[in-house]
Amino acid sequence: MIDNNDLNPAEEQKHKTETRKLQIDEHFKDDALKKIKTLVSGNKSDPEAITLVSFDGEVLQFQAETILQIATKISNISKPGRVQGPVQIGSEVEAKEEIRKQYLALTKDRDTTRKIRETVLNRNDQGFAQDGIVIPLPFWRKEFVIFDECSTCRAKGTIQCQRCAGKGYEQCTLCKSSGMAICTQCRGGQQIVGPQGQKIPCPTCHGRGRMSCPQCNQSGQIQCTVCRTKGFTTCAACQGHAWTSNIKVVEIEGRTAFDYPREDLPEKVVAMVDARKDKIKDDAEIHISQLAAENPQQEEKPKAEQVEGRPDAVYRVPIKYEVILPYAHIEFEIEDKTYYTFLFGTKGRLTHVSPFIEDLIKNGVRKLGDAADQRGDVAQNLKAASEYRTVKDAIVAAARFPLRKAAQEVKKTNRLGISGEKIKELIVLADQAMKNTTDKPRKIGMAVAGVGFSAFFLCYFLTPLRGLIVGAIANTNIHIAVDGLILVLCLYLSTLVMQMTAAGAMKNALKGIIPPEQEKGLTPKLGASGFWTTLILIGAFLVALELSRHTGVEAPSWYAGLLARVGL
DSSP states (O other): OOOGGGOOGGGSOOOOOOOEEEEOOHHHHHHHHHHHHHHHTTSSSOGGGOEEEEEEEEEEEEEEEEEEEEEEEEEEEEEESOOOSSEEOSSHHHHHHHHHHHHHHHTTOHHHHHHHHHHHHTSTTTTTTOOSOEEEEEEEEEEEEEEEEOTTTTTSSEEEOTTTTTSSEEEOTTTTTSSEEEOTTTTTOSEEEOTTSOEEEOTTTTTSSEEEOTTTTTSSEEEOTTTTTSSEEEOTTTTTSSEEEEEEEEEEEEEEEEEOOGGGSOHHHHHHHHHHGGGGGGTSEEEEESOTTTOGGGOOOOEEEEOTTOSSEEEEEEEEEEEEEEEEEEEEEETTEEEEEEEETTTTEEESOOOHHHHHTHHHHHHHHHHHTTOSOHHHHHHHHTTSHHHHHHHHHHHHSOHHHHHHHHHHHOOSSSOHHHHHHHHHHHHHHHHHHTHHHHHHHHHHHHHHHHHHHHHHHHSTHHHHHHTTOOOTHHHHHHHHHHHHHHHHHHHHHHHHHHHHHHHHHTTTTSOGGGGGGOOOOOTHHHHHHHHHHHHHHHHHHHHHTTSSSOOOHHHHHHHHHTTO
C-alpha cells in the first residue's frame, strides 16, 4: 500500500534519450520576416526595407516522459449496522494486508495499466508537461468493511433515556410535582362573579384556588416524553443495530513526474518549455509512443520499482512522447540598426524581441509629449503624433477608455517590440493631451454650471418654489430626501453641461485620427474640473440654505433641527 505522503518526485529516475537536430524549413524564415514587417507597418518606416541579417535555427526532435506514480487513496466511512456489499475483514491489520495485496495486483494487471493510460491521454493536456499534479483514476475502487460492536450501547442497541434517567417518568410540568394545580376557573382567585354580579366561592375548587392536577392526577409525575415509560431509547450511534460498520474505500490516483532532456536543449528553449508548461502543445508536434491500443506486443510494461526504505514495490506507469520543436535566432535590420528576436515553435512564435518599435516611434512620442505639455498647438501635435500607428492606437484608446483598459487595448495590437512601461507612458501622455484639448471648454462649462445652478439654489430656497414642491408632502422627513435629490440632480446636470461644451473641442482635435464610427462613443474626461464644480455647487447649496434662515421664506425644518442639535 502507498499513500500520497509517500510520493516523492525526486525518486523518479531521470529520463535519458537522444536529441536529434534537423534542418529547419525555409518557410519559418519567411513567416518570421512577414510578422516583423506587420509590426513595423504604419510606424513611418518602410516594411520592405527590412533586411534579414541572420537566421540560425533547427528542429529539435526528442523524447519526453510522464511517469505516473500510482498511490492508494483511503477514505473511512462509519455506518450503523452490518452493511452488506463490501468485502468483510476482521481487523485493521487484515485491512492493511488486503489493501497491500490489491495494490500489488495492480502491477500485474495489464488491463488496469491500459485504463490508467487512457484516463491520462483523454485529458486535454494528455499528461504532457504536467509535473507534480494528482490525476484521479475513478475506474478502480475497492471497499472493505470491519464489523465492530457499538461502543456507545455496548452492543445492546439501546441506551438509558437521558431525559428521565431511566425512570420512565418525569416531573409534571403543570403542577411541578406538587399534585395540585391552579384552578382553571378562578385562576387561583378562589372566587368568581355570580349570576347577580356578586362574588361567590369558586364551585370548581370550592374556594381553595387550587385543584387536583388534571395532567398527572395528583401523582406529580407524567410519562417521559422521550422513552414513553420504557426507561431506554434507541442508540443513535448504531441506530439500534448494536453493531457499526467501518468501511474502508480504497481508490487510486496518479502523481505525475514529467521529464525531458533539458540538459541537451538550448537554454532559451528550456526556458520557454518551462514557462509555457501544458500550453507547449500549441508550439510543438507531440505524438504518443508505445500505446497498447496501437501495438500491444510492444507496450512498455509498467514499472514496479523498489524504493529505498519501503518494503513494497512502487507502481509506476510511464507515458512517452515524441516531440518535434523548431526554434531559431533571428537578427534583422531596420534603418541601419540591428535588432534581435527568438522564434519558437511550429507556429513561429516571436519572443525576446528587441524594443524596435520604441525606436521607430520616438518622434511620434515627442510630438505626443508636446501635446501633453501644451507646447505649441495641441491638436496639430496630436495629428503629427498619430502618423505613427502605435502612437495613434494609444491616442484612440485613451480617448475611449479608462487608463488601465486603454493600456490593455494597446497591448493587444502591439504585443511585440514595445515594453509595457512604454505603453503606459503613451497612455498617460495621450490622456493628458486629451484633457488639454478640452481645457478651455471645460472651464467655460464649469463657469456656466456653477453660476446657473447656484442661481437655481437661491431661487429654490429663497422663493416660494420649494414650498410648491414639498408643500403637498405631509411627512417632513421626506423633505430632506427631496432637497438631497435636487442637489444630486444638479450635480449630474452640471457634468453633462461640461461634457457637452468639451465634446466639440475633443472631436475637432481627433478629427482624422479616430474613425468616424467611434466618435459617438467619445466622452470627454473632466479631470479636476468635475471635482471643483462639485465643491462649488455643494457650497452654493449650503449658502442658499443658510440665507433661507434670514429671509421671510420659511427655512427647511430639517435644517433648523440640525442646527439646533449642534447648538447653532
